[in-house]
Amino acid sequence: MEEVIEVAAIEIGYDRLKAEQMQVISKFVEGNDVFAMLPTGFGKSLCYLCLPIVFDMLQDNFRQEDLSIIVIVTPLTALIKDQVCASTVKGLVSGCICGDDEDDHAMKQSVVDGKKRIKGLVIDEAHTLKQWGSTFQPILLRVEELRSLMPENIKVMALTATATHSLRLELSKLIGMRDPVTVLLPPCKGNLPYEVLRYYSIEENFIPMLKELQVMRTAYPRTIVYCQRIEDCCDLYQFFEANLGRDFTEPIGAPSLSWFRMVDMFTSCTDVDVKNHIISSFTKPSILQIVFATVAFGMSIDSPDVRAVIHLGPPHDVESYIQETGCAGRDGLPSKATWLTKRSSFVDADMKDFYEFTTDCRRHLLFKKMEGYDRNIHRKHLTNICCDVCALRKK
Numbered sequence: 001m002e003e004v005i006e007v008a009a010i011e012i013g014y015d016r017l018k019a020e021q022m023q024v025i026s027k028f029v030e031g032n033d034v035f036a037m038l039p040t041g042f043g044k045s046l047c048y049l050c051l052p053i054v055f056d057m058l059q060d061n062f063r064q065e066d067l068s069i070i071v072i073v074t075p076l077t078a079l080i081k082d083q084v085c086a087s088t089v090k091g092l093v094s095g096c097i098c099g100d101d102e103d104d105h106a107m108k109q110s111v112v113d114g115k116k117r118i119k120g121l122v123i124d125e126a127h128t129l130k131q132w133g134s135t136f137q138p139i140l141l142r143v144e145e146l147r148s149l150m151p152e153n154i155k156v157m158a159l160t161a162t163a164t165h166s167l168r169l170e171l172s173k174l175i176g177m178r179d180p181v182t183v184l185l186p187p188c189k190g191n192l193p194y195e196v197l198r199y200y201s202i203e204e205n206f207i208p209m210l211k212e213l214q215v216m217r218t219a220y221p222r223t224i225v226y227c228q229r230i231e232d233c234c235d236l237y238q239f240f241e242a243n244l245g246r247d248f249t250e251p252i253g254a255p256s257l258s259w260f261r262m263v264d265m266f267t268s269c270t271d272v273d274v275k276n277h278i279i280s281s282f283t284k285p286s287i288l289q290i291v292f293a294t295v296a297f298g299m300s301i302d303s304p305d306v307r308a309v310i311h312l313g314p315p316h317d318v319e320s321y322i323q324e325t326g327c328a329g330r331d332g333l334p335s336k337a338t339w340l341t342k343r344s345s346f347v348d349a350d351m352k353d354f355y356e357f358t359t360d361c362r363r364h365l366l367f368k369k370m371e372g373y374d375r376n377i378h379r380k381h382l383t384n385i386c387c388d389v390c391a392l393r394k395k
Helices: 002-011 020-030 051-058 077-089 104-112 128-148 166-175 202-220 230-246 272-282 293-299 318-325 351-358 362-367 375-380 390-392
Strands: 036-038 068-074 119-124 157-158 179-185 196-197 222-227 263-266 290-293 305-312 338-339
Touching: 002 020, 002 051, 002 305, 002 318, 020 036, 020 051, 020 166, 020 179, 036 166, 051 068, 051 338, 119 222, 119 351, 128 166, 157 351, 196 362, 222 230, 222 293, 230 290, 263 272, 290 293, 305 318, 318 362, 338 351, 351 362, 362 390
Parallel strands: 036 157, 036 179, 068 119, 119 157, 196 338, 222 290, 222 305, 263 290, 305 338
Antiparallel strands: none
C-alpha cells in the first residue's frame, strides 16, 4: 500500500510524504472514515489529490473508463477554482460545482453517471462548519444531495488545521462520519510569536507600516491585515493609497491597476478578476506586499513567505485565529502575529483570556485546548520568543 501511495505522490509532483500524510491516505484507502487535523501549510491537499491515482493503481484489470472520482467540498469559490487549476496542472481531470448554472447541472450529471467510480468524499477546511452555523445549512444540504448520488458505503475524509476535542466530535457527527480514524498534529508553530497591541486609529497604528513600505517597497515583508468589516478594509486601502500617492504603485507613478499595486484589498466586494490576480500574485514573487482582507482570503492562498499577520478587531474564535495566523511563516522562517484590539467584548471566552491575561504565555492560552497540545513539548521546539508576555519576562 505505501509503495502505491508513494508512486501516486511522485506522479503529481511530490517527492516525499510526511508520516501523517501517509497515515491519512492509507487509512482512507483501507476503507475508514478519517478526521485529520494538520497544521496550516503542512500539505493537507496532498491527502486527497493523490487518491484517484491510488485507487486506480489498486484496481484489478483497470480500464481508462474506470478512472476513480473523489468529490471534494470546500468553503470558498476562489479556493475551489484554485484547486481545480492546481489539480489540472498535476495531470488530474477536475471540475467544480459552485452555483446553479448550466455547468453545475452538467457536473452533477457527471457525478450521477460516474457513481460507480466515486471512491470518497472529502470535506476541506472542516472547522468552518461550526463558524458558519445556520448559514452553512444550504451547503450541508448540498453535501447530503451529493451523498445521495454516491454509493451508500462511501467513505468521508475531513481536513482542518484547528480543532478542539469537542469540535472534532461535533464535526464528525455533523458530517456523518462513522468511527473515524483520527490523525492529529497540533498547529503550534515555533517560528510564530504572538503579540497584542492597543488599537487607537488608522493613523497611529499604520503610519509606521506605510513609511516602511515607502522606503522598502517590494522588499517589504509580505503582510496580511485581517479586518472583520469590509468598511475597515476599504478605509485602510484608501488611507494607504492617499498617503503613498505616486509611491502606491511599482514602478513609481504607474497607474493604480491591480498588477502595479504594492497594496490591495480582498473582500466579497472585490472584482473576481482582481481576486484572482491577488491570489496568483501572493503565492509567488511579485510586487504585491500587503493585502487588507476579510477572513476568506486566508483559505484562498498557499503562500510560503508571509512574514506578518495582523488582525484589526476581534477574531471569531480560537480556531479561526489559529487558522488565520497560520498563514504566516509557512516556510519555517521567523514571522509574527499581531492583534490590534479595542478591548472588544464580542469574542468568545478563550479569546478574551488570550488578550486580557498578561501573566501567562499567550501561546499557551491560545493552544491549550487544541488536541495533542503539550506545553512542555512545544516549548522545546520554539525558534523564537513565543509571545510579548514572555518577551517582557526575559528582559
